[in-house]
Amino acid sequence: MSIVLDRLSKRFGSQTVVSRVSLEIEDGELFVLLGASGSGKSTVLRLIAGLSVPDSGTIQLRGRDVTDLAPQEREIGFVFQNYSIFRHMSVAENIEFPLKIRRVPAAERTRRREELLDLVGLGGLGGRYAHQLSGGQQQRVALARSLAHKPSVLLLDEPFGALDVKIRGQLRRNLREIQQKLKVTAILVTHDQEEGFELADRVGLMDRGALLEVGHPETLYAKPRTLFGATFLGAGTVLVGRARGNEARLGDLALPIPPEVEHEEGSRVRVLFRPEQVELGTAQPAEGAEAGRHPLGKGEIVEQSFLGALRRLRVRLPPIPGTRQAAPAPYGEEGLLVDVVQPAEEPLPGPEVWVSLRGWHILAPPRPRLLICALPAPAAYPPVLPHLVEAVDAVPILLAVDEDGDEKGTEELRTAVLERAAAGGSGALDGAEVLVRRGDPAAEIGSEQAQSLYDFVVLSGATGPVVGGLLDRLSTALLVLRGDKPTLQRILICTAVGEPGKADVRVGGWLARRLGAEVTLLHVNVRIGGLGGPPEPWVQSHLDRGVATLRALEVKSRSTIRRARTPAEGILAEAAEGQYDLIVMGRHAPRRGPLFGAKSADITLRILAGTKTSMLIVPADE
Amino acid sequence: MTQKTKPRKAPGEGSAVLPVSLLLAVLVPLLLMPLAAVFVFAFRGGFKDFLSALTAEDAQFALRFSLLIAFLTAAVNAVLGTFAAYVLAKYRFPGKKPLTIAVNLPVAIPTVVVGTSLLLLWGPIGLLGKALAPLGFSPMFAPAGVLLAHLFVTFPYMLGAVKPLLDELEVTYEEAAYTLGAGKWQTFRYVILPALRGGLFSGTLLTFAHSLGEFGATVMVSGNLRLRTQTAPLFIFAQFEAGNVEKANAVAAVLAALSFAIFFFLLRWSGPAGGRTQGH
Numbered sequence: 081m082s083i084v085l086d087r088l089s090k091r092f093g094s095q096t097v098v099s100r101v102s103l104e105i106e107d108g109e110l111f112v113l114l115g116a117s118g119s120g121k122s123t124v125l126r127l128i129a130g131l132s133v134p135d136s137g138t139i140q141l142r143g144r145d146v147t148d149l150a151p152q153e154r155e156i157g158f159v160f161q162n163y164s165i166f167r168h169m170s171v172a173e174n175i176e177f178p179l180k181i182r183r184v185p186a187a188e189r190t191r192r193r194e195e196l197l198d199l200v201g202l203g204g205l206g207g208r209y210a211h212q213l214s215g216g217q218q219q220r221v222a223l224a225r226s227l228a229h230k231p232s233v234l235l236l237d238e239p240f241g242a243l244d245v246k247i248r249g250q251l252r253r254n255l256r257e258i259q260q261k262l263k264v265t266a267i268l269v270t271h272d273q274e275e276g277f278e279l280a281d282r283v284g285l286m287d288r289g290a291l292l293e294v295g296h297p298e299t300l301y302a303k304p305r306t307l308f309g310a311t312f313l314g315a316g317t318v319l320v321g322r323a324r325g326n327e328a329r330l331g332d333l334a335l336p337i338p339p340e341v342e343h344e345e346g347s348r349v350r351v352l353f354r355p356e357q358v359e360l361g362t363a364q365p366a367e368g369a370e371a372g373r374h375p376l377g378k379g380e381i382v383e384q385s386f387l388g389a390l391r392r393l394r395v396r397l398p399p400i401p402g403t404r405q406a407a408p409a410p411y412g413e414e415g416l417l418v419d420v421v422q423p424a425e426e427p428l429p430g431p432e433v434w435v436s437l438r439g440w441h442i443l444a445p446p447r448p449r450l451l452i453c454a455l456p457a458p459a460a461y462p463p464v465l466p467h468l469v470e471a472v473d474a475v476p477i478l479l480a481v482d483e484d485g486d487e488k489g490t491e492e493l494r495t496a497v498l499e500r501a502a503a504g505g506s507g508a509l510d511g512a513e514v515l516v517r518r519g520d521p522a523a524e525i526g527s528e529q530a531q532s533l534y535d536f537v538v539l540s541g542a543t544g545p546v547v548g549g550l551l552d553r554l555s556t557a558l559l560v561l562r563g564d565k566p567t568l569q570r571i572l573i574c575t576a577v578g579e580p581g582k583a584d585v586r587v588g589g590w591l592a593r594r595l596g597a598e599v600t601l602l603h604v605n606v607r608i609g610g611l612g613g614p615p616e617p618w619v620q621s622h623l624d625r626g627v628a629t630l631r632a633l634e635v636k637s638r639s640t641i642r643r644a645r646t647p648a649e650g651i652l653a654e655a656a657e658g659q660y661d662l663i664v665m666g667r668h669a670p671r672r673g674p675l676f677g678a679k680s681a682d683i684t685l686r687i688l689a690g691t692k693t694s695m696l697i698v699p700a701d702e
Numbered sequence: 703m704t705q706k707t708k709p710r711k712a713p714g715e716g717s718a719v720l721p722v723s724l725l726l727a728v729l730v731p732l733l734l735m736p737l738a739a740v741f742v743f744a745f746r747g748g749f750k751d752f753l754s755a756l757t758a759e760d761a762q763f764a765l766r767f768s769l770l771i772a773f774l775t776a777a778v779n780a781v782l783g784t785f786a787a788y789v790l791a792k793y794r795f796p797g798k799k800p801l802t803i804a805v806n807l808p809v810a811i812p813t814v815v816v817g818t819s820l821l822l823l824w825g826p827i828g829l830l831g832k833a834l835a836p837l838g839f840s841p842m843f844a845p846a847g848v849l850l851a852h853l854f855v856t857f858p859y860m861l862g863a864v865k866p867l868l869d870e871l872e873v874t875y876e877e878a879a880y881t882l883g884a885g886k887w888q889t890f891r892y893v894i895l896p897a898l899r900g901g902l903f904s905g906t907l908l909t910f911a912h913s914l915g916e917f918g919a920t921v922m923v924s925g926n927l928r929l930r931t932q933t934a935p936l937f938i939f940a941q942f943e944a945g946n947v948e949k950a951n952a953v954a955a956v957l958a959a960l961s962f963a964i965f966f967f968l969l970r971w972s973g974p975a976g977g978r979t980q981g982h
Contacts (some may be wrong), residue, residue, distance in 0.1 A: 151881050160877070161874075226882075229882065577767055
C-alpha cells in the first residue's frame with residue numbers, strides 16, 4: 081500500500097475544506113481525485129505533500145507515518161498547476177536541482193538528467209530557459225524534475241489545466257505511459273471528468289471536502305452510490321420514487337431493487353438512468369418487460385442538440401404521481417425531464433415519443449443527517465455521540481444555540497463548538513458543519529429542522545421545558561442524550577403509549593442493529609382500580625410481531641409485560657430495574673385537541689424527569 | 703475612395719524636430735546646464751588646481767568618509783530591507799498594513815526633520831541617548847550617528863526594489879523547492895534570492911547613491927565636524943560658505959561622476975538587455 085490516508089480533516093478558520101477523508105492507494109496505481117473547484121481535492125494533495133498540515137487524521141506513505149514530517153522528508157514528487165519552473169535556471173539545472181540538494185555527484189546527475197529529458201521527450205533542450213518553452217514543454221520539464229529524485233509517490237495538481245485541448249490529450253497519454261513505465265504511484269487532481277476516466281485506475285469523487293465515492297471509472301459511471309456521483313460523472317436522469325416490497329415504484333413502473341441496496345418499506349428510492357439507457361419510440365411499447373425494456377410514459381421532445389457522432393435530446397413527460405425529479409435540476413418545471421442520446425444518423429422521432437428504459441441503477445439511500453445540539457452552547461458533547469455518529473454512518477451537523485444573545489461573537493462560538501467537538505478524540509465529529517443560531521433553543525432547533533429536514537435531532541444538556549417545546553415542534557425523531565456512558569448497549573422500546581407503534585420498533589430496531597445493542601420490548605398493562613387481569617390477547621400478538629420485526633433486522637430482542645397504575649409508572653419501574661442505556665418511545669402528532677392533547681408529551685416528560693437515561697422519541701407513522 | 707485625404711499620422715510617426723527642440727529648450731537650463739556647470743567650475747583653474755583641491759586632507763577625508771558610510775548603509779540596508787520585504791510579502795499578521803506604511807515613510811519625511819528627531823532620540827538629552835550615555839555610547843555628532851541617519855533615510859529604497867518581485871513570486875516556487883527536498887535556507891539561497899537579484903542590485907545601488915548625496919539629516923546629526931563626521935556633501939557646503947569655490951567644486955565633480963557611474967549601471971541592469979527581464 082503506497083498511500084494510506086486515515087480520517088484526514090482540515091479546516092481554514094471555521095470553514096471545513098477536507099472532512100474525514102480515508103483512502104488507500106495501491107503500489108503503482110494512478111488514482112484520480114475528481115471534484116469541482118473548492119471541493120477540497122487540491123488540499124488533500126497538499127496534505128499528502130506536507131505543504132499543509134492536517135487538523136486531524138494520519139498519512140502513511142509506503143508504510144511510514146509521515147503526518148508530522150516536513151515536505152522535504154516525504155520523498156514525494158509534486159507537479160504544480162503553474163509548473164513553478166525556476167526561471168533563473170536552465171531546464172537541465174531545474175531537473176538536476178533535487179539531485180544537487182541530495183549531493184549526487186555531477187556525472188550521475190548528468191546521466192539522470194539526460195535519461196529524464198529523453199523520457200519526457202525533451203532530449204536536447206536542456207540548455208533552454210522556461211521562457212523559451214511552450215506550455216506543454218514546461219509541463220514536461222516540471223514532470224521530469226518531480227521524478228528526478230525517484231520519489232515513491234507522484235502528486236499532480238491539475239497538471240493539464242493551463243493547456244489547450246489538443247496538447248492535453250497528447251500529454252495525458254504521455255503521462256500514463258511514463259507512470260506505467262516507472263511504476264510510480266500517482267495521485268492526479270482534476271475537475272475534468274473525461275481526464276479522470278481516461279487516466280485513472282481508480283477515481284475518487286470529492287464534494288465539499290468529503291470523499292463520496294471511490295471506484296473504477298466504469299463502475300462509478302454505471303453504479304454511483306450518491307446523487308452527486310450520478311450527476312457529476314456525466315449526464316443522466318434521477319427520479320425519486322417509493323420502495324414497495326422489493327421494488328422501486330415510479331408511477332406504474334416497478335423496478336426491482338437489487339438486494340445489496342438497503343431500503344426500507346415506503347422510503348424514498350432514487351433511480352438513475354443514463355441518456356444511453358433511454359429508448360424513444362413512436363409506438364407504445366408492449367406492456368411488460370419485453371426484451372428488458374420498461375416503459376416510462378409518453379412525452380414530447382423539448383430540446384435537441386447535435387454533437388457530431390451523437391445527438392442529445394431532452395424529453396418532457398407529464399408528472400407521474402408519487403415521483404419527483406432530482407436531476408436534471410427541475411427548475412420551474414412541473415413535468416419530468418429525461419435526457420437521451422442517440423446516434424446522430426438515427427432519424428429524429430416526432431415531437432411525441434414513448435420513453436422506455438433499457439437499463440437503470442438504484443442509488444444507495446442517503447446517509448442519515450444528524451442535527452446535534454449541546455446545550456447550553458458551547459457545551460461538551462456526550463461521550464457516546466462519536467460512537468453513535470460512526471455506528472449509523474451519519475452526517476453530523478453541529479448546531480450551537482446562543483441563548484443569551486450577543487455575549488459571544490458568532491465566529492468565536494463556532495470555534496468553541498469545534499474545539500468541544502474535537503475534544504471527543506475519536507474524530508467522528510471532525511469536519512462537521514457548524515451552525516450558529518440565537519434565541520430560544522426549542523424554537524431555533526425547530527426552525528432549523530423545518531428548514532433543512534434532518535433525519536434525527538440529537539440533544540444533550542437539555543432541560544424538560546426545552547424537550548417539551550421541541551416535542552411540540554418536531555416531526556422527526558428526537559434523541560435526548562444523557563449521562564456519560566460511552567456506548568448504548570441496552571435499549572428499551574416502550575410500546576405503552578396508545579397503540580403499540582410500528583415506527584418506534586422500526587427506528588429503535590434500526591438504531592439497535594447499527595449499534596449492536598440488545599432490545600427489550602415493553603408493554604405496560606394498566607391496572608384499573610387495583611384489579612389485575614391478564615393482558616388483552618392482542619397485546620401479546622403485537623409484541624410477538626415487534627420481536628419478529630426486530631429479528632428480521634438481526635437484533636437480539638425479548639418482550640416483557642408489566643403491570644402498573646399508569647404507563648409512565650410501568651416504564652419508570654422497568655427502566656429502574658433493567659439498567660437500560662436508551663428508552664425508545666413512540667409519539668403521536670403534536671397536540672391536536674384538548675382531550676388527548678399533551679398526553680404523549682406529558683408521559684415523555686415524566687419519564688425524562690423520572691430517569692437519567694437517554695431517550696429516543698419517535699414520531700408515529702402517519 | 704477617390705477623395706484625397708491627408709494621411710493621418712499616429713503619434714510618434716510625425717517629424718520629431720519640434721517636440722524634441724521644445725523639450726530641449728526647457729531641459730537645457732533646468733537640468734543639463736547645472737550638470738555641466740559642476741565640471742566646468744571644477745576645472746576652471748586647470749587640472750592641477752583640481753587635483754590639489756581634491757588631495758587636501760579635509761577633502762580626502764570627506765570623500766572617503768562618505769564612501770565608507772555609503773558602503774555600510776548599502777550593506778546593512780540590503781540585508782535589512784530584503785528581510786523586511788520578505789516578512790511583509792510572505793506573512794500575514796495584525797498591524798501589517800500600518801507597518802508597511804511606516805517603513806515607507808522615510809522617503810516622505812523631510813530629511814532635516816529626520817535629523818531633528820534622531821537628535822531628540824539619541825542626543826545627549828534624548829530619550830535613548832540619556833540612558834545610553836553613561837554606558838559610553840553617544841552616537842550623535844559621531845560617525846555612528848551619521849550611519850544611523852543614512853540607514854533611516856535610505857531604508858525604503860531596498861524595500862521598494864525587492865518587495866514587488868517577492869509579491870510576484872508565487873508561493874508555489876518555494877513549495878516546489880520544498881517538495882524537491884530543499885530546506886528553508888537552501889530554498890532561500892537557490893530559489894528566492896536568484897529570483898530577486900535584479901531588485902537586490904538596483905536597490906543596493908539606489909541606497910548607495912542616496913547615501914552618498916544625503917545632506918539634510920546628516921547636517922543635523924553629525925555636527926559637521928571637520929575630519930570627524932564631515933561627509934562630502936557637508937564638505938562642499940562648508941567650503942562654499944567659506945568662499946573656497948574651487949575646493950567645493952572639485953569634490954562636487956567627483957560626487958557627480960560617481961552618481962553618473964551608478965546610474966549608468968542601474969540603467970544597464972534594468973534596461974531591455976539587463977538580467978532582470980530575463981525569464982519574462
